[in-house]
Structure formats: C-alpha cells, structure tokens
Amino acid sequence: MHPDTWLISQGRPTELGDPLNFQPTMASNFRLPGERYYNRTEGTETAGALEELIGGIEGGRTLAFSTGMAAVAAVFDSLAVGSTLVIPEDPYHATNGLAVEGERQGRWTVRRLDLADTDAWVAAAVDADLLWVETPANPLMTVADLPAICSAPRKEGCLVAVDGTFATPLVQKPLELGADISMHSATKFIGGHSDLMAGVLTVSDDVLYDDLWNRRVRLGSTIGGLEAFLAIRGARTLPLRMERSMENAAILAERLDVHSDIARVRYPGLPSHDTHAHAAKFMDGFGAMMSFDVVGSGERASAVVEHTSIVNNATSLGGIESTWERRALIPGQETMPPTLIRFSVGCENVDDLWADITAALEATKN
Ligand SMILES: *Cc1c(COP(=O)(O)O)cnc(C)c1O
Numbered sequence: 001m002h003p004d005t006w007l008i009s010q011g012r013p014t015e016l017g018d019p020l021n022f023q024p025t026m027a028s029n030f031r032l033p034g035e036r037y038y039n040r041t042e043g044t045e046t047a048g049a050l051e052e053l054i055g056g057i058e059g060g061r062t063l064a065f066s067t068g069m070a071a072v073a074a075v076f077d078s079l080a081v082g083s084t085l086v087i088p089e090d091p092y093h094a095t096n097g098l099a100v101e102g103e104r105q106g107r108w109t110v111r112r113l114d115l116a117d118t119d120a121w122v123a124a125a126v127d128a129d130l131l132w133v134e135t136p137a138n139p140l141m142t143v144a145d146l147p148a149i150c151s152a153p154r155k156e157g158c159l160v161a162v163d164g165t166f167a168t169p170l171v172q173k174p175l176e177l178g179a180d181i182s183m184h185s186a187t188k189f190i191g192g193h194s195d196l197m198a199g200v201l202t203v204s205d206d207v208l209y210d211d212l213w214n215r216r217v218r219l220g221s222t223i224g225g226l227e228a229f230l231a232i233r234g235a236r237t238l239p240l241r242m243e244r245s246m247e248n249a250a251i252l253a254e255r256l257d258v259h260s261d262i263a264r265v266r267y268p269g270l271p272s273h274d275t276h277a278h279a280a281k282f283m284d285g286f287g288a289m290m291s292f293d294v295v296g297s298g299e300r301a302s303a304v305v306e307h308t309s310i311v312n313n314a315t316s317l318g319g320i321e322s323t324w325e326r327r328a329l330i331p332g333q334e335t336m337p338p339t340l341i342r343f344s345v346g347c348e349n350v351d352d353l354w355a356d357i358t359a360a361l362e363a364t365k366n
Contacts, residue, residue, distance in 0.1 A: 003057040003170055004239040010056055011049035011232055022049045024229035039225070041217050046228040051200075053235050054190070058182050058202040060175045061209050063216055064228060068165065068185025069094050070221030071199030075130070075161050075181060076102060077215050083108040083129035088115045088142075091134050092163065093332040099132075116275050118145040122152040129155070133179075134163040135172075136279070139291045139327045139342040141266040143275040147282050150178035159208075165189070165318070166289045170242055175204050177282065181212075188318025189288075192234040192241050196227045241320055241347055245288035248353065249345040255354060256292050261361040263293040263339065288345045289317060291327065298338030300364050301326045305341055307360035310352055317344030322353060 001009070012020055025044035029037065036042040043051075047064050055062035065071040072095050079085060085108045087099050103110045111128065113120045115137050121144070125131060135144040150160055161181035162174035168189045174182040184190055186198035203209050216222055223231070253267035268279035269286030279286055294301050305313045305326050314323040315330060324343040327336040345353070 001056075006056045007053055007238060008236050011053040022046045022229070022232070025225040027225070040220055040222045043222050044225045044228065046225050046232070047223050050198075050223070050228045050232050050235070053232060054169060054184075054186075054200050055202055058169045058175055059173060060182070060202040060204040061206075062200050062202040063209070063212055064186070064223040064231070065199035065201070065216060066221045066223050066227070067197045068183070068187055068199035069098070070216075070219065071183050071185075071201045072163070073098060074201065074212050074215040074219060074221065075132075075159075075183065077219060078159075078211060079108050079130055081107055084111060084127065085109070085130050085132065086111045086113060086121070086124045086128045087132045088113065088134055088137055088144075090137065090140065091132070092138050092165075093330070095132070095134065095163070097332070115142040115144045116278075118148045118278075121145075121149045125149070125152040125154040125158055125160070127155050128158055131158065131160045132163070133160065134165075136166045136268055136287060136289065138166065138289075139333075139336065139340065141166075141268055141273065141289065141291055143268050143273075143279040143283070145275075145278045145281065146172065146174060146179070147177050150174065167283060167287050168238065168242060169202075170239060171246075171285045171287055172283050175202060180205065180208060186231050186234075187316065189242065190235050190238060190318075191231050192238060192318060192320055193230075194314075194316055194319040194321065194323075196230040196234075198223050198227050198231045242285070242288065244347040245320075245345050246285050248347070248350045249288040249290060250286065251350050252343075252345060252353060252357070253290050256290075256357075259358075259361070261295050261365070263295050265292040266290060289343070290345070291340050291342045293337055293339040294341065294361070294364075296339065296364075296366070298326070298328060300366070301339045301341055302329070303364040304360045307363050308356045310348060310356040311343075317342075319344065320347045322346035322348060
C-alpha cells in the first residue's frame with residue numbers, strides 16, 4: 001500500500017459500530033485480566049495505532065515515546081559502558097548534550113565526524129558501537145551518504161541509528177537502506193501542528209525492539225494518550241502537508257538563492273548545496289527545511305526574523321505554519337554563523353510567504 005493510503009486507512013478500530021478513530025485513551029491502568037496492565041509498560045491502544053501507522057511506512061516495528069529526546073535517550077541507554085559513540089560534528093543540541101554528559105560520566109567515548117565525509121563514517125563502523133547519523137543535519141542541512149554508511153562493514157553489534165526528523169519517514173527510509181534504527185521527533189513534521197511533543201523509534205529486529213521496549217518502560221518515557229491521538233491526527237495529513245511545504249521550500253530556496261540580500265542558501269535540493277549529490281541519490285524529495293545567511297550583521301538577521309507577519313519567529317519546526325529563527329541566539333548554538341536563519345517552510349501560499357520575506361529584507365536594509 002502506498003504511504004499516502006496507509007496513513008489514512010490504517011490505525012483505526014475495525015469492529016462494526018466502532019468509531020472511525022481511536023479515542024485518546026486517558027488511563028494509567030486497565031482492568032485485569034487483560035492484554036494491557038499499565039500505561040507506562042504496554043501503552044494505550046491510541047499509542048499502538050500511532051506505532052502501526054509509522055511502522056507501516058518505515059518498514060519496521062515502531063515504539064512511540066513522550067518526546068524525540070526520550071527516543072534518543074533510549075538508544076544511548078543501550079550502550080554498554082566503554083562503548084564508542086560516533087556522532088556528527090554538530091548534531092541536534094540536546095543530542096549533543098546527552099553525548100557529552102555520558103562521556104563525562106565515563107559511560108562512553110564520543111567521536112565526532114563530518115557528516116559529509118562518508119569515508120570517515122565507513123571507517124568508523126569497523127570499531128564503533130553506535131553510529132548516530134542525523135541527516136539532513138540541523139541547521140547546516142548537510143546530508144549524509146546514508147546508503148554508503150548503512151551498508152559499510154561493521155564491528156559485530158555496531159548499530160546504525162538515523163535521526164531523520166528533518167526528512168520525515170516519507171522522504172527517507174533508513175531501514176530500507178540498512179540502518180538498524182530510524183528515529184524521528186514526532187513533535188515536528190509527523191505531528192505537524194506544533195501542538196504536541198512525541199518521538200518514535202522504528203526497528204526491524206525483534207530482539208532490538210524488545211530491548212528498546214524495556215528501556216522505555218524503565219526510563220518512563222511512554223507517550224501519553226492525548227499526544228498519541230494528536231500525532232495520529234497529524235500523521236494522516238503528513239503526505240499532503242509535505243507535498244505543499246516541499247514545493248514551497250523548493251521555490252523559496254531558488255528565489256532566496258538569487259536575492260541580493262542573501263549571502264548563502266543551504267537547501268539539499270539546490271544543486272549548489274555541498275551535499276546535494278548525496279540527497280539526490282536516495283531522498284525522495286528534499287524536505288521543507290533550509291537555512292540561509294542574510295547579507296549584513298547578526299543584528300540584521302534578528303531584525304529580519306522579527307519583522308514578518310506570516311512567518312513566525314519561533315524555534316521549533318515541521319508545523320503547517322512557517323517558522324524561522326536566528327539560530328545563533330539559541331542556547332548551545334552560539335557557534336553558528338551570526339547571520340544564519342533556519343527556516344521551516346509551511347503550507348501557506350508561496351507568494352504570500354515571499355512577499356512577507358522580501359518585505360522583511362527591504363525593511364532591514366541599511
Ligand atoms: C526536535 C528534534 C529532536 C528532539 O525532539 P524533541 O521532540 O524536541 O524531544 C531531535 N532531533 C532533531 C533533528 C530535532 O529537530
């Protein structure tokens with residue numbers, strides 16, 4: 001079944017007389033004896049429906065978590081003391097914080113590699129325990145050569161996990177390329193309306209699934225019933241939203257790229273992007289995230305993001321509404337270029353967005 005159809009038709013009650021949608025199950029425990037005992041362990045049927053939806057399009061079994069970081073933490077938690085953890089030079093800042101803290105506690109050694117340097121990742125697979133590949137990466141939009149990294153010969157037990165939040169499960173399919181774990185912050189595109197926090201891990205190996213299931217129980221990071229309900233509601237329109245937002249992103253990236261007030265655009269779909277060739281090799285579309293540098297100072301970049309009336313100056317991403325932010329102002333991101341604006345393109349009319357953006361650039365000229 002095509003993902004568009006799967007996301008709409010599956011994850012529903014099927015008995016005669018049932019409502020078409022699972023209701024948000026708001027309960028910590030269940031009457032016994034029964035299949036479910038306690039929400040933190042078995043989760044709710046609402047969460048189960050979300051897991052069915054995402055697992056079906058990723059090609060594996062999904063575990064839903066309370067946040068994206070809870071999903072990341074469950075994977076890192078599986079590392080034995082003394083492991084080698086390989087991460088990109090500049091991963092999502094909370095992922096970085098978790099890696100740094102674990103290293104400080106002596107739990108693992110962190111190795112940082114340039115995402116664009118495929119040979120370095122392939123070589124690392126021979127003696128690392130976990131390759132954590134975030135692609136496209138935040139906020140420089142570097143795309144890893146996932147097919148090459150996932151098929152590299154590995155040390156026994158070495159896991160490859162992919163944070164594909166920026167791509168969504170529609171645009172890239174890590175498990176099909178040979179990764180062990182596909183992770184998404186469902187807070188972003190899957191939820192799609194900036195109204196929930198959630199995360200998902202999808203795996204194809206049953207032993208790994210059971211191990212991560214147990215970690216979720218012990219770490220206490222099961223998704224809530226209302227969040228699962230909202231994430232399902234969001235996931236049903238993911239293909240429609242992605243179609244529009246990717247179309248908008250491609251148009252805006254091209255226009256920004258030739259605008260005299262923009263110094264540089266980073267969008268995987270632009271042939272000039274440093275890792276466009278990787279993206280073209282295996283992504284199905286180029287996503288709706290980009291970053292660009294305005295000509296001038298960091299102050300001008302701040303003024304631009306504050307000036308718009310349609311694009312929201314807000315840090316999160318993946319919503320139906322466009323958001324952008326000056327990245328260097330985010331705690332932990334001070335090393336980013338001061339003029340860099342990270343842009344999550346939404347589903348508004350593209351010409352309204354363009355008018356909003358160009359008015360902000362015009363108003364901040366000096
Ligand atoms: C947001 C995000 C996360 C963390 O997800 P939360 O839902 O905020 O916990 C991890 N990776 C990437 C790429 C993200 O954008």
